[in-house]
Amino acid sequence: MVLKKNGVKPSEKIKIYTLVDNTAGYGFQGEWGLSFYIEAQGHKILFDTGMTSLASENARLAKIDLSSIDTLVLSHGHNDHTGGLADFLKYTGDVPVISHPDIWTKKYVQENQNSLDYIGIPVCREELESRGAQFHLTTKTFEICQSIITTGEVELNNPYEKIDGDLLVKTAGEFYCDPMMDDLSLIIQTDRGLVVITGCAHRGIVNTLQHAQKITGDQRILFAIGGFHLYQASQERLDWTVQTLLSMGIQKVSPCHCTGFHAMAQIYQNMPKQYQPIYAGSVIELETGLGNG
8 A cells, every 4th residue: 555645634743652662761660672652643553562561551650541542553573562462452452453464473583502582472363362452464554544554564775774683583493584574664644744653673774764755755754763773783884874864854863772872872973953862751742734834
């Protein structure tokens, strides 16, 4: 599905609550993982669920009514983004869960020759469906409403952004490099440009943003927020990424989670006016809509 800029009703106000990140604000807790609660275009969307029940605990601290969530989006099938799903379903009941079919592949990480750890979804599909999860799994763009869509599969279009070699998938008893085809992001179209919300951007933050531009026809990036997966990146890749982000004219950027401290520092050094730090408990409000700029 390809949405064109013409005829799109822009979101007029967007709120993004960070429920889970590696860092946390006062009174909240952090963990290795990511979860955002988003209010936009009359929808209340949960994007990823963190690794444990911490996301729902932080949501209650933020006074978010979890029963009001109308859509869940899973950026990919790793446990630090899906582990809290079963807990959230206690509050949401029957709810559509938007993602890619490959979230159900058996995912592993091999950090060294003696270490092979399962990092896939920790609860089986049947159990989650019995709790109310209504899975909508597609390789294509999924339209939540006229101005909110998922990216679908992201193409690899540059020599710098490649999938980590330590990420594996088990198929028919054999281990293979995981192509991370399930890696997707959320796009909110506004009159000021695109808001792109990433989970880990395993297929590359630049690839992801360029894909968002391609499928919407809008070259303007109002806001890029989420994991940029640069914590293992070489200095050459970091330099290229930062310069490319600068050339794209991004108006606001909030890297977190798997971006890594060194990469976040370099992005801040080069984009201090655009950079806005986020952490568990933080809230970002974007005023958009016709007449606001």
